[in-house]
Amino acid sequence: MGFWDSEQCEYCNGPIVEKTMDLPRKAGKRYILIMNVPVGVCKKCGTKYYTANVLKTMESVRSRRKSNAEIPMAVYSL
Ligand SMILES: [Zn+2]
Numbered sequence: 001m002g003f004w005d006s007e008q009c010e011y012c013n014g015p016i017v018e019k020t021m022d023l024p025r026k027a028g029k030r031y032i033l034i035m036n037v038p039v040g041v042c043k044k045c046g047t048k049y050y051t052a053n054v055l056k057t058m059e060s061v062r063s064r065r066k067s068n069a070e071i072p073m074a075v076y077s078l
Pocket residue numbers: 009010011012013014042043044045046047
C-alpha cells in the first residue's frame with residue numbers, strides 16, 4: 001500500500017500513482033538535483049504531489065555539507 005493509493009487528483013479526479021523521480025530544486029542562486037524523491041503523480045493530467053514529509057526532507061538535504069556529486073548544469077532561457 002502506497003501513500004497515494006485511493007487518493008485522487010484535486011484538478012481532474014484522476015488516480016494518483018507514486019513514482020520515484022529526480023527533481024531539480026532551486027537552492028539560493030543555484031539549482032540542485034535531488035535524486036530518488038517519492039512523488040505522487042496524477043495518471044491523467046500529470047500533476048505532481050508531495051507529502052509534507054518529503055518536502056521537509058528536501059529542505060533538509062540542502063543543508064547537508066556534502067552533496068553526492070557536483071555536476072555542471074546548462075541553463076537556457078526562452
Ligand atoms: Zn489530475
